Amino acid sequence: MKPNWISIGALSAFLTVTLGAFAAHGLKDKLDAEQTAWWATAVQYQALHALGMLAFGLFRRLKSGGNLVGWCFLLGTLLFSGSLYAMGLGAPRWFGAITPFGGTAFLVGWGAFAWAARGIGQEKPTA
16 A cells, blocks of 8 residues: 555645644643743644645656555654654653664655655746
8 A cells, every 4th residue: 555645645634733732732831941941842843744645645646656655754754843842741751862873864855755756847848
């Protein structure tokens, strides 16, 4: 079964709004300033990469190719945002050692997206 990156991106965006609202209303009085900052960063990066997955899903409709971009964005979200969410909820600080692996997955995903998109829009029109 091929992953549907538009659906996965939309679900991730849905979770971004849910997790942001949860922090603003349900965790407001339970998190200290550092935990709140971790949570906000996690939501911000998850939102950005949810949009990236949506864009990649639309791109895939224009040009065939692998799924590396989508998998990197998904893995990056799980590792980067997931570790920050965990620390925001009180997980040990060593969870922060996981975060850079997620950041690396994001970078690989964006690089792969740029590589896959090369030449788009430069096709010669057929007469």
